[in-house]
Amino acid sequence: MKAIAIVGSTGSIGQSALAVVDAHPDRLRVVGLAAGDNVERLAAQVARHHPGLVAMRTADACGRLRGHGLAADVTLAPPGRDGLVAVASHPDAEVVLFASSGTDSLEAVLAAIGCGKTIALANKEILVMAGGIVTEAARRRGVAILPVDSEHNAIHQCLHGRRPTEVKRLVLTASGGPFRGWTSDRLAAVTAADALRHPTWQMGRKITIDSATLMNKGLEVIEAHWLFDVPADRIDVVVHPQSVVHSMVELVDGSFIAQLGVTDMRLPIQYAFSYPDRWAAALPPLDLARAGTLEFSAPDTTAFPCLALAYRALRGAGSLPVVLNAANEEAVARFLDGRLAFRAIGRIIEATLDAHDASDVTSLAEVRRVDAWARDYSRELARGVELKV
């Protein structure tokens, strides 16, 4: 039995992960769960999976969870980041899945690495913000970081057993989001409700907006750089609306190795939980004849500038991806609230990058300092922009 802890268990990935646990009751058990403030869902998960340790973001949420009548053998960790750290370093956990979005789990990821846990990583902002710090810590401790993001999971599978010298480039596929093929002019009036209708993937709100702006792919380029130690100029993005090919690796002889599968996150999650073994999965099979045509095209970085901004940040000093990520989170939150136009998201990020005095970041304290600056700056900018573009 492999013992699993999940940080972000009530979100989209967390729920899929627990479905994987349900499908393999003889192989997987849950020892720790951490969630934001969805008390009802966490209470139901605790009742079903019996983790020994749970955590929630706020004292208020902890109080309400207690109100649901936790069993005497379930420990409630302190609220906030300390609780995430406690769940991530649960002594029995072998694999810790980081399934939240945002940057709250950064300390918890480092704590899990410090304890020698295998990291299953869906939380891409962690590597965007602190990729150098996290991957170096994992290398020193001899800990594996198994990507759960579908593209990186695909590349992990394609690279299996290959030497770095055999690899020419990584090719990340992008669905193109709900506005694929739209011009910049047409994007002017897009609302959060429009952007939340993703054609192929069911995901959380933040990542769905990131998919619509192509920032999700930009963050994934940075994530791929850190996970696979490949420079920006050897990571490409190709738009593939069907999301059947989850990503590819081009080898030096011109051969492409691709991973194909259904668009269901249970597949990459199970890969991370079973690795290095493979288990049969209770998922509908990929029907290629039904999928029919697979299309590929170049991304439009004029209408969708966020992808180019991510490359710019990756090619620059270490603080730039921190700024990119923080400004993006702030702008997206404001767009979701209906207080910022769609096209303003990219402009806020670009203006924040322009204003930032770039430097290298080598400690968590520096990352947090740059992050706080970028959040303040972009929030202030967004207040001035409001719904105008």
Ligand code: MG
């Ligand atoms: Mg992805």
